[in-house]
Amino acid sequence: GAVVSQHPSRVICKSGTSVKIECRSLDFQATTMFWYRQFPKQSLMLMATSNEGSKATYEQGVEKDKFLINHASLTLSTLTVTSAHPEDSSFYICSAPGLGNTIYFGEGSWLTVV
Amino acid sequence: KQEVTQIPAALSVPEGENLVLNCSFTDSAIYNLQWFRQDPGKGLTSLLLIQSSQREQTSGRLNASLDKSSGRSTLYIAASQPGDSATYLCASGGGADGLTFGKGTHLIIQP
Numbered sequence: 022g023a024v025v026s027q028h029p030s031r032v033i034c035k036s037g038t039s040v041k042i043e044c045r046s047l048d049f050q051a052t053t054m055f056w057y058r059q060f061p062k063q064s065l066m067l068m069a070t071s072n073e074g075s076k077a078t079y080e081q082g083v084e085k086d087k088f089l090i091n092h093a094s095l096t097l098s099t100l101t102v103t104s105a106h107p108e109d110s111s112f113y114i115c116s117a118p119g120l121g122n123t124i125y126f127g128e129g130s131w132l133t134v135v
Numbered sequence: 136k137q138e139v140t141q142i143p144a145a146l147s148v149p150e151g152e153n154l155v156l157n158c159s160f161t162d163s164a165i166y167n168l169q170w171f172r173q174d175p176g177k178g179l180t181s182l183l184l185i186q187s188s189q190r191e192q193t194s195g196r197l198n199a200s201l202d203k204s205s206g207r208s209t210l211y212i213a214a215s216q217p218g219d220s221a222t223y224l225c226a227s228g229g230g231a232d233g234l235t236f237g238k239g240t241h242l243i244i245q246p
Contacts, residue, residue: 027178057234065226065236118231122166122184124169124181126179128178129177
């Protein structure tokens with residue numbers, strides 16, 4: 022079964038609204054989680070590193086005020102796309118490192134902004 | 136900054152053939168090298184993970200190799216099946232850092 026759960030799997034929102042995506046680690050604690058974005062026919066790009074109890078670290082070119090990340094507990098990180106626009110439509114996926122070198126990915130979230 | 140390149144971008148072969156997918160990376164000081172499978176409209180499925188101290192990993196019909204000195208990894212798929220059709224991604228990194236992905240190889244196995 023899934024060890025990292027991501028919700029929602031698909032969401033459609035109106036332009037200008039905000040949408041929140043949740044990433045939960047199941048049965049293990051994740052002090053760090055990673056958020057990626059994938060545009061059609063492109064590779065996954067790391068957006069930010071979510072750190073429990075501290076501010077997220079954003080990759081170059083990713084607007085921290087637009088993509089709000091909250092890692093409120095050891096099992097939950099959220100990504101909020103604020104004032105979403107059609108160009109934010111993408112596939113968003115999170116991951117969390119497990120024991121050893123294992124990396125667990127969520128199921129991903131398809132965001133469509135209309 | 137690490138860059139990961141995958142060749143070919145797309146590949147179509149008849150069922151039953153053995154095939155090799157290639158991945159190259161610019162920074163040989165990698166933590167891990169990992170291969171994933173992504174089906175259309177789906178998330179990622181981890182296939183094989185090669186730690187920096189290892190040279191290869193095998194799982195069923197899949198074999199992945201790692202040559203840090205040349206900055207290359209290959210994924211070998213034996214006796215391909217139509218169900219193997221998917222996009223295959225390689226990624227470098229891990230641990231406290233995120234992963235750097237290649238753009239993937241879109242594989243089609245013809246029945």
